[in-house]
Amino acid sequence: MSISFTPIVSTVKQSAGAFIDWASLPSGSEGIKEALTMYNSVGATALDQMKVTTLQANLDQLIPGLAAVCLTLLVCKLLKKKVSPIVIILSSPSASSVASAASCKHASA
Numbered sequence: 001m002s003i004s005f006t007p008i009v010s011t012v013k014q015s016a017g018a019f020i021d022w023a024s025l026p027s028g029s030e031g032i033k034e035a036l037t038m039y040n041s042v043g044a045t046a047l048d049q050m051k052v053t054t055l056q057a058n059l060d061q062l063i064p065g066l067a068a069v070c071l072t073l074l075v076c077k078l079l080k081k082k083v084s085p086i087v088i089i090l091s092s093p094s095a096s097s098v099a100s101a102a103s104c105k106h107a108s109a
Contacts, residue, residue, distance in 0.1 A: 010053045019046050 020038050025031035039046050059066050078088055 007055045008052055009055055009058060012051045012053075014045070014049055014051050018042065019049050 019042070020035050022035075025034055045051050075088055079085065
């Protein structure tokens, strides 16, 4: 199961050279080579002029796997309260759909 908190925390315009300027690339294979070289050196943030930071990215930097640990502790607490494992398993998909609906992921631009 994957847990993701996708609300956008910030959107920052990157400086020149920190992203691939698609309009200024040479045409043909030389342009492809230059784009791939820049992607390899800068990373995935080089694909767009705007750098988007999500809540999930911040949580992963602070404590990787925090959401999974919290979910595990919640399941342990429910089992200790004698909640049926079948009820927990059947409620997991509905709980994840509620969490994803609550995060209201913005449409990709």
